Amino acid sequence: xxxxxxxxxxxxxxxxxxxxxxxxxxxxxxxxxxxxxxxxxxxxxxxxxxxxxxxxxxxxxxxxxxxxxxxxxxxxxxxxxxxxxxxxxxxxxxxxxxxxxxxxxxxxxxxxxxxxxxxxxxxxxxxxxxxxxxxxxxxxxxxxxxxxxxxxxxxxxxxxxxxxxxxxxxxxxxxxxxxxxxxxxxxxxxxxxxxxxxxxxxxxxxxxxxxxxxxxxxxxxxxxxxxxxxxxxxxxxxxxxxxxxxxxxxxxxxxxxxxxxxxxxxxxxxxxxxxxxxxxxxxxxxxxxxxxxxxxxxxxxxxxxxxxxxxxxxxxxxxxxxxxxxxxxxxxxxxxxxxxxxxxxxxxxxxxxxxxxxxxxxxxxxxxxxxxxxxxxxxxxxxxxxxxxxxxxxxxxxxxxxxxxxxxxxxxxxxxxxxxxxxxxxxxxxxxxxxxxx
Amino acid sequence: xxxxxxxxxxxxxxxxxxxxxxxxxxxxxxxxxxxxxxxxxxxxxxxxxxxxxxxxxxxxxxxxxxxxxxxxxxxxxxxxxxxxxxxxxxxxxxxxxxxxxxxxxxxxxxxxxxxxxxxxxxxxxxxxxxxxxxxxxxxxxxxxxxxxxxxxxxxxxxxxxxxxxxxxxxxxxxxxxxxxxxxxxxxxxxxxxxxxxxxxxxxxxxxxxxxxxxxxxxxxxxxxxxxxxxxxxxxxxxxxxxxxxxxxxxxxxxxxxxxxxxxxxxxxxxxxxxxxxxxxxxx
Ligand code: HEM
Numbered sequence: 105x106x107x108x109x110x111x112x113x114x115x116x117x118x119x120x121x122x123x124x125x126x127x128x129x130x131x132x133x134x135x136x137x138x139x140x141x142x143x144x145x146x147x148x149x150x151x152x153x154x155x156x157x158x159x160x161x162x163x164x165x166x167x168x169x170x171x172x173x174x175x176x177x178x179x180x181x182x183x184x185x186x187x188x189x190x191x192x193x194x195x196x197x198x199x200x201x202x203x204x205x206x207x208x209x210x211x212x213x214x215x216x217x218x219x220x221x222x223x224x225x226x227x228x229x230x231x232x233x234x235x236x237x238x239x240x241x242x243x244x245x246x247x248x249x250x251x252x253x254x255x256x257x258x259x260x261x262x263x264x265x266x267x268x269x270x271x272x273x274x275x276x277x278x279x280x281x282x283x284x285x286x287x288x289x290x291x292x293x294x295x296x297x298x299x300x301x302x303x304x305x306x307x308x309x310x311x312x313x314x315x316x317x318x319x320x321x322x323x324x325x326x327x328x329x330x331x332x333x334x335x336x337x338x339x340x341x342x343x344x345x346x347x348x349x350x351x352x353x354x355x356x357x358x359x360x361x362x363x364x365x366x367x368x369x370x371x372x373x374x375x376x377x378x379x380x381x382x383x384x385x386x387x388x389x390x391x392x393x394x395x396x397x398x399x400x401x402x403x404x405x406x407x408x409x410x411x412x413x414x415x416x417x418x419x420x421x422x423x424x425x426x427x428x429x430x431x432x433x434x435x436x437x438x439x440x441x442x443x444x445x446x447x448x449x450x451x452x453x454x455x456x457x458x459x460x461x462x463x464x465x466x467x468x469x470x471x472x473x474x475x476x477x478x479x480x481x482x483x484x485x486x487x488x489x490x491x492x493x494x495x496x497x498x499x500x501x502x503x504x505x506x507x508x509x510x511x512x513x514x515x516x517x518x519x520x521x522x523x524x525x526x527x528x529x530x531x532x533x534x535x536x537x538x539x540x541x542x
Numbered sequence: 543x544x545x546x547x548x549x550x551x552x553x554x555x556x557x558x559x560x561x562x563x564x565x566x567x568x569x570x571x572x573x574x575x576x577x578x579x580x581x582x583x584x585x586x587x588x589x590x591x592x593x594x595x596x597x598x599x600x601x602x603x604x605x606x607x608x609x610x611x612x613x614x615x616x617x618x619x620x621x622x623x624x625x626x627x628x629x630x631x632x633x634x635x636x637x638x639x640x641x642x643x644x645x646x647x648x649x650x651x652x653x654x655x656x657x658x659x660x661x662x663x664x665x666x667x668x669x670x671x672x673x674x675x676x677x678x679x680x681x682x683x684x685x686x687x688x689x690x691x692x693x694x695x696x697x698x699x700x701x702x703x704x705x706x707x708x709x710x711x712x713x714x715x716x717x718x719x720x721x722x723x724x725x726x727x728x729x730x731x732x733x734x735x736x737x738x739x740x741x742x743x744x745x746x747x748x749x750x751x752x753x754x755x756x757x758x759x760x761x762x763x764x765x766x767x768x769x770x771x772x773x774x775x776x777x778x779x780x781x782x783x784x785x786x787x788x789x790x791x792x793x794x795x796x797x798x799x800x801x802x803x804x805x806x807x808x809x810x811x812x813x814x815x816x817x818x819x820x821x822x823x824x825x
Contacts, residue, residue: 118786122779129775136765136816168763280761289759328605328667335670356670357756368758369670471758479760483747490740 115186124180131176135167181277184270195263203255203500204246211502214517216528220538222512229541230512232503238533241501251506262496263521268489275482283475288312291370294320295465296379297394299343303470312470314365317343321351323372323464324444325421336369338466364472371467374420378412383457385448394463400428407432412460422462429456497522501531514538545599546663548592549618553656555585556621556649563641570720575638579629582645586625593622596665605667610681613813614663617655619681621648623689631693631730637722640730643696660814676752684745684770688805690738691777695802697731698795705792728790731798739777746770765816769808776804 105113114120138159139146147156147165163170211217222230232254236243241256290303290312299319303312321339328334335355342349342362352360359368376397383390384406391403400411414426422443430436434452441447444461497520504515516534520527562578565571596609609615628644655661704721721727749767754760761767780797783789 118782122782122787125775125779125782129772129779132768132772132775135763136768136812140763168768330667332667333669334667335673357674357676359755359758366758368756370757469758473758476754476760480751483750487740487744487747490743494736494740 112186112190115182116190117183118187120183121180121187124176124183128173128176128180131167131173134164138164138167140168141166177277181274184274188267188270192267195267198498199260199263203257203502204244204253206253206255206502208248208504211504211515211517214502214519215524216516216518216520216531218516218531218534220514220516220535222514222538222541224507224510224512226541227512230505232505235503235534235537236501238537239501239530241499243501243503248504248506251504254503254505255501257498257500259496259498262492263498265489265492265494265496268485269493270489272482272484272486272489275485276479279475279478279480279482281475282478283473287471287473287475290470291468292470293371293373293465293467294318295375296320296323296463297392299341315344316349316363318367318468319343320466323466325372325464327421331418336372336466338369338468340367340466364474366471366473368469368471369466370469373465373467374422375463375465377463378422378425379459379461379463380410380412381459381461382408382410385455385457395460408456413438425460425462427458427460429458431456497527499527543595545592545596548588548595549652550656552585552589552592552621553649553652555581555588556625556645556652559585560642560645560649563638563645566638567642578638578641579632582625582641583629586622586629589618589622589625593618600665603665605665607668607673608678609665610678611668611672612662612666614655614661616681616685617651617661620685620689620692621651621655623686624648624651624692627689627693627734631734635722635726635730639721640697640700643700644693647692647696671756674752674755676748676755680745680748680752683741683748687738687741687745688809690734690741691798691802691805694731694734694738694798697727697734698798698802701727701731701795702792705795724791728794731794732784732790735777735780735798735801739774739781742770742774742777746774766808766812769804769812773801773804773808776801 138151142165144156144160144165147159150156151159159165162172167173232243232245236254236256241258243254243256245252245254247253289306291306292300292303294300297320299317301314301317303314305312319341321341323339324335324337326334326337337353337355339351339353340360341351342360350362354360354367354369356369359366361367378395378397379392380395380401381390381392382403387406389406391406393401393403395401395410395412397412397415400409402409408429408431410427410429412425413428415422416424424440424442426438426440427449428436428438429449429451431451431454437449437451439447439449441458441460444459446457446459449456449458499518499520501516501518504517506513506515516531518527518531559578559582562574562581566575566578593609596615597606600606600609610619624644625648628641628648631640632638656663700721701724704724704727722730746767749770750760753762776797780794780801783797784794
């Protein structure tokens, strides 16, 4: 045996599969007990310098991406591939085989068998279609030297189920590799009204530059009556060369995708500043500015000055703000406004629609993963394969009809790759058919 | 009548069903068997009503969501799935005795959900990350899997007990009041494990899709995900050992029991002993 052949046989063995799967299961436990991705100092303070050094050597702090864990996964893949190449042709041959070409002796040796006799004067009553109909199958037939051979089968493709499952694992791995090579993951905090094209990579300290910009137009949190957050929502606009391309509201579980890059709502941060919007009721013109707490600002063209002089908050969240607004030389207006609720303020010679809203930054996850649909395809194939492998079986029935003198004999041979008992039980329905004939 | 009352009643009826099934074994009376089945079916219907009522109560509170979103609700759903699976097996295999081994799991789950101080029973609104249909598919698929593994473990225990007792005496006449033959038990253990395996696979997949729609990462090796994968490997190994190495009988019965311990750790142990993304689902 050549060395190549030996290596091939090593990877074709199911023992290796069981060994690799056991190794993966056992080593995976380590990473669930020892926290992953912490700083080097964390490990030495938690486990002592010696142990920490040992862990660094074995890549324990990042064990699911360590060389030895990836090696185990690679072994599993090669094992799956070689094992399937080794076995699939045999299975395909069974699926494709001409079952009517079977030698007669084989029928007598099948796992399930039976025999019936019919007198020659009753043979005109025999109808193979009706007989096979009792077990829900349709026969094909072929004339033999002294009779007829009937054959019928069901679920031959269920034999491919296991291979689909195994292939699906390889497809999922391929998708994961494509995603990690061609894709990226990052995050960013964008304050309201600002835009960026630069994101922080989550793998390393570098930054990711996109060829378009994302602007956060607005961030809103809604709360339940008991104070729990109900929804985080950001209005995002995509800008290319300063031109607005599209605007979409995103929420947790409902991201925005542009050019294969997806933006997920992940967190937020509240500021002590306010976003102040003002519409002059007379002219209909409006103005929006960022208004720091207790700083006066002005809208020069309209001669209005304003500022937030006080605010009430629940934790980090502002519920009400006290607005000071002065229009020309008329007396100033001082009033409490609920956060983000439009109200009308009237001075002596004008009135304004105003909104005071606490300013937030929206926290976004950014991901590009061109492999994800390949992974999903693999997942779908896996479920399909499991269904074929476990719920369907390949059932085959042969019936040899021969005449010997005054009587006709019927020889049944059948087999199945699964659930023999149920199949055997079903085949007893053929007994009834023959009973009724004679 | 509110859902807590109905689910409380369910807890006690499952205890009573357990006792009835034990009585079936002790007294070998056909009549008790019938009563046990009817009683269990009624308890299951009460539980169904309780779950539906809890669902409608959440709508009355203005935070409507399917009752599958926290530890309490998922444990209730687990015992509900377990019982319906058990009843199907009882009808299909015409045997009552398995009830004495499976009903305790349903009772213990309900008792734990109802009386443990770790578990909050209030209907809470959902934080943003949990507002997804994938969450519902994830919980449903996982728990059908877990319930089948529980049945497999119960049958595993039964197999080992029966094997112990078999040394001396021979099988009595076959009837629904006696333990089914070892070969039948073995094949039901295999079927329930296979069934559970498919649903666990679907559960891991729906979980991955949900994570991807919420965070942009379908797999992040957090302890809960990793443990579900370990459990999945465990059952894959078991199925391979059976299919390709010809294992059956006692070794498979042991693996069915150990597999369920892995399920328990995945579901319960991880929440309390390890930390991770899923920990918000724990109360
Ligand atoms: C290195 C990895 C693996 C190898 C070499 C391997 C090999 C095999 C082989 C040879 C069979 C028997 C097929 C036959 O003769 O009909 C089989 C069955 C099967 N394998 Fe794998 N396998 C591997 C990993 C996996 C994994 C990770 C899964 C996880 C889902 C899996 C799922 C199955 C299933 C469901 C069956 C059918 C078992 C049954 O019909 O009871 N395999 N495998």
